[in-house]
Amino acid sequence: MGQEQSAIDENTPTETLDSRTVEAVGKYIKDGRAQRIVVMTGAGISTSAGIPDFRSPETGLYANLQRLKLPYAEAVFTLDYFRNNPLPFYILAQELYPGKFRPTITHAFINLLSQKGLLLKLFTQNIDCLEREAGVPNDKIIEAHGSFAKQSCIECKASYPKELMLKAINEKSVPHCLEDNCDGLVKPDIVFFGEQLPSEFFTSMDLPAEADLCIVMGTSLSVAPFARLPQFCTDRTPRVLINQEAVGGLGSRPDDVLMLGDCDTGVRKLAEACGWLEELESMWAKTAPEKQPKTDKEKAKKSRDEQLQEEVEKLTKEIEENLRIEQEQHQWLNKHVDNKFAKIQEETEKEVPTTPATQLSLNQEAQRQRLDKDVVVGSSVFGNTQSDGPSQPAKKLDQSQHSWLNQHMGNKVARLQTEDSIEETLQPASAKLENEANSESPSASQTEASKTDSGGGGLQHVFPHLG
Known part of the structure; x- marks a missing residue:
């Protein structure tokens, strides 16, 4: 944490503290x-809340005011410029108005001092009201430069309703008395350049002399009369500066700690030295706004990544569902074809003559004829390849299903061809039996005619590649 001692000679003894360290302050x-x-504070305690300070070269409030095309940055806070052109102030006020920012842990630390009964008074240069939002009681706060807490007419000084002021600021419009x-112009009770500071500031300027500890945080101490407040502390009163740089002559007394x-970071370290860090963090956590349910508009404004993730999840579910349906269809087809072949086998055994050789031949032929008919029926279900296009149910089957059916049918035909080979092997041994059966079984020409009538032999009219 930077330099934790006064800027005077290190050999100079302290008068009140044990040493010029944060541990000694604790x-x-x-x-x-x-x-x-x-406690005395400036804009530096609110920068971590997202509120810009005034004078930082690139991020300060004055640097951001350039877009308003002011004659000079401070003009937005001068009464003469406001009378002639009040709109730039209300554009700026929309960015600073209370309710948009969360108090910092530094604001919470001030409230912790108040709750412990140790806070005599808070002098602040800030107009953001974050001390109030952190819980610091109003009677403990001196807003030296005014704030957005109240608003009034710049002419007759009559007060103006807060809800109407909020409406005007949100609309970037100019309210009137x-x-x-x-019909005078209305503005928040913020002290503009050239205006008098609140009377309570002057009536409280003697309080630093009554203090037994002074803490200065986040201020350049460059604007009078606020800048003189630390000087009113007695020489034996320890003064602690928590700031980015040394300012205002702090570090020149024996009990000054920088x-x-x-x-x-500074208040966390000081709270730790006091044994309050856990309590402080808990108090600050309570200042976080509660999460509100998303509105329909907010739900509609999803990020590109969220939209992409939803699309991926949707496609994944569709693919899983399609795979499930496809598997069920395959199982149904397999069962359907097996049942057909079983039925063919059963009917053939009943119709074919009992002569062994004839039974082999006719059983095989009956199977082919039945299979042809079954495929014709199947083509009406799954789509005949010779038709102008697949039937409506066939459109639901993808290419993988047709490939599976082709392969399955091909295996069945191969099995029939194997049976042909077995028949040819058995033919010489059963010639006598075949001659006896000729008088009872159909002739070869009849059998061939039967093949022709059934569509050219087997499955070739449905699956030409099997020919």
Whole structure:
């Protein structure tokens, strides 16, 4: 955390603290010696909340005001410019208006001091009201430069309803006084250049002299009269600066402690030295806004990655469903064909003559004829390849199913061809039996005619590649 000691000679002894370190400050508080703590803050405690400070070269508020084409950056906070052109201020006010930002852990630390009864007064230059949102009581806060907490007419000073001010700021419009015969411009009670600071600031300027510890955070101490406040502390009052750089002459007294760096890191380290870190983190966590259910518009505004993920999940489900259906179709086809062949076998055994050789021949021929008819029926179900196009049910079968059916039918025909070979082997041995059966069985010409009538032999009219 940067430099944790005063800028004076290291051999200079302290008068109140045990040493010029954050640990010594923590001990000083834990020992109960800091019962009246005065805190002074500037824009630096709100930058981690997303609110820009005023003077940072690239990210400061004045740097961002260039887009408003002001004659000079500070003009937006001058009363004369506001009277003639109030719109730039309301454009800026929309970015700063309370409710858009979460208090930082530094704001929570100030509230923790208040809850422990140690906060005498908070002097702040900020107009963002984050101290209030963090829970610091209003009577403990001196808003030296005013704030958005109240609004009034710049002419008659009449107060103006908060809800109407919020509406005007959201619409980037300019509100006017509601009093009869006035119609003056209305603005938040923010102190513009040339305006007087709130009277309570001046009536409270003696409080630093009553403090037994002063903590200065996130301010350049470059704007009077606020910049003079740390000087009002007594010489024996320890002063702690938590800031990016040394400012305002702090570090010149024996009990000044400099903690150079960002404010959030500094207060965590100070809270740890006091034994409060866990309590502080818990308190700050409660300032986080509750997550609201997404509106229909928010749900519609999905990121490209979210949309892509949803498409992938949708396609995955469709593929899984198609595979399930395909598997069920394959199982049905397999069972259907097997049942057909079983039926053919059963009917053939009943119709063929009992002569052994004739039974072989006719059984084989009957199987072929039955198979031809079955395929013709199947073609009406699955789509005949010789028709103008597949029937409606056939459109539901993909190429893999047709390939499977072709292969399955081919295997069946191959089995029949094997039976032909067996018949030819048995023919010489059963010649006598065949001659006896000729008088009872159909002739070869009749058998061939039967083949011709059935479509040219087997499955060639459905699956030409089997020929």
